[in-house]
Amino acid sequence: MTKQRGFKGRLTAYGDPGFSFYLRKAFAKSMGYTDEELGRPVIGIANTFSDLVSCQGTAPQLVQAVKRGVVAAGGLPLEFPTISLGEPFLTPSSMLLRNLLSMDTEEMVRRQPIDVVVLIGGCDKIVPAQLMAVASADIPAIMVVTGPMMTGSYRGERLGACTDCRRFWSEHRGGRIDAAEIDTISGNLCPTAGTCMVMGTASTMACVTEALGMMLPGGAAIPAVYSDRMRHAQESGVRAVALAKEELTPSKIMTPKAFTNALRVLLAIGGSTNGIVHLTAMARRRGIALDFEAFDRMSRETPVLVDLKPNGLHYMEDLYRAGGLLPVLRELKPLLHLDCLTVTGRTLGEEIEAGRPPFKQDIVRPRSNPIYAEGGLAVLRGSLAPDGAIIKQSAATPRLLKHEGRAVVFNSLDDIVARLDDDSLNITPDDVLVLQNAGPKGAPGMPEAGYLPIPKRLARDGVKDMVRISDARMSGTAFGTVVLHISPEAASGGPLALVKTNDRIRLDVEARRIDLLVEADELGRRREAWRPPAAHEGAERGYLRLYLEHVQQAHQGADFDFLSATAMTATTPVWP
Ligand code: FES
Secondary structure (H helix, E strand, O other): OOOHHHOOOOOOOOOOHHHHHHHHHHHHHOOOOOHHHOOEEEEEEEEOOOOOOHHHHHHHHHHHHHHHHHHHHOOOOEEEEOOOOOOOOOOOOHHHHHHHHHHHHHHHHHHHOEEEEEEEEEEOHHHHHHHHHHHHHOEEEEEEEEEOOOEEEEOEEOOOHHHHHHHHHHHHHHOOOHHHHHHHHHOOOOOOOOEEOOOOOOHHHHHHHHHHOOOOOOOOOOOOOOOHHHHHHHHHHHHHHHHHHOOOHHHOOOOHHHOOOOOOHHHOOOOOOOHHHHHHHHHOOOOOOOHHHHHHHHHHOOOOOEEEOOOOEEHHHHHHHOOOOOOHHHHHHHHHOOOOOOOOOOOOHHHHHOOOOOOOOEOOOOOOOOOEEOOEEEEEEOOOOOEEEEHHHHHHHHHHOOOEEEEEEEEOHHHHHHHOOOOOOOOOOOOEEOOOOOOOOOOOOOOOOOOOOOOOOHHHOOOOOOOOEEEEOOOOOOOEEEEOOOOOOOOHOHHHHHHHOEEEEEOOOOOOEEEEOOOOOHHHHHHHHHOOOOOOOOOOOOHHHHHHHHHHOOOHOEEEEEOOOOOEEEOOOOOO
């Protein structure tokens, strides 16, 4: 039977398709549409606008721009809402709800009469959730992100969210900035609508989405408030109508080679550690497992090229003026799979060739003169992380990348709040701060708590960095020698759960090791005595119950087991 499209597709089940279509049209006509309009390809626009997500502030204008493009190209644009996730507006973390947004989006695009969906993404978890959704639903899709904020300034110093937020807060904790001044600074960090304007998670996900081929070329870095952003959205609407005819589904774009390109770009931009969790989850929706050993090999041969905070000095608007992602792709060209299809219907290689000619700029470095000689991220393994851990080595203190120290353990986020700043806490700058029970199940939701604050007493003495390890995540805007995503997590009984204060821990990033230096006999005794943490409040019902029963570990993308593909049939990254 021929698949029905547009308003004739995915009919309500009354047992009489003719009646279902007739009734649908009748209700659609109540909105003023004509028969001719209702016969066009239907382009759904997933709108994630919310008053509780400042990063999506321009979504309504973007929706209008997409609609203009769709109408001009002969389609019928229909906007629909999904839930929206604002990183600073949710407790304990928007990550707890990423899979819920993904399910919401997947079911809406599967069950409504939509031929193609334009996804209005932006804030950290929104883009991965939407891409996970369309990877599973496998209907043609195109991503439009809201784009980064412009930078602000304070006393002549240029600044932005949220690398500078953290820097000023550390100064405040160290007693060098008082309460009134920190309040004033808070009004200068986020001067416009848009996403964080450093190479945080939102910028990272925008760049890897473009590299993956799920966004029109040039879309990753356009500032949220630029008119170019609206034109990009309009072009995406035009292209969406063509996609309806071409049936260029995500499964043809999101291939192991395309994920390899995305992972390569993740490394070269010095992207967020969160990028690896999200790309893992997205790939697993298509039955593609992430090969962490291969990813680490790739990291050793992929330098960081982009001079943006938190690795470097600049901001996303500077990357945009330097040509956006194109100069990065051009510089990486010998290392990319150029034959990967993109949403344009052309290959990545063809898009790089068709891009604007290069010009002199100092934001994207040549491979011969990188910001950091290796990729930003390194995969660690060892007795403390049998299934792996991640460190953003490009944003760490070089002398701490090889370090052995005494563990000072906190068994929960509440424990951090209760004890970290107690001046009587026995701690020195050479100790290793350890946080347990902050992983996918432990916190729950794997919050961005891995960037543990430097204890106030040490901060007052001018200590800026210490080795910190946990099963939590860290904001892409943060910096420091921070080992994250330890897997298995403590709440699932991973070795992290067995660490006690005064144990010795050895970090050796060059050797890719993180080890707990405790005798096996002693660890065996501790394992016998270990009990899982108390149940979370509200865990007996609702979404939290579903989440806790089905969330997988960080190295599996923290997706639900029933949402990942039933079998992994390929791996990524792949050479050549
Ligand atoms: Fe939304 Fe940073 S909080 S992008």
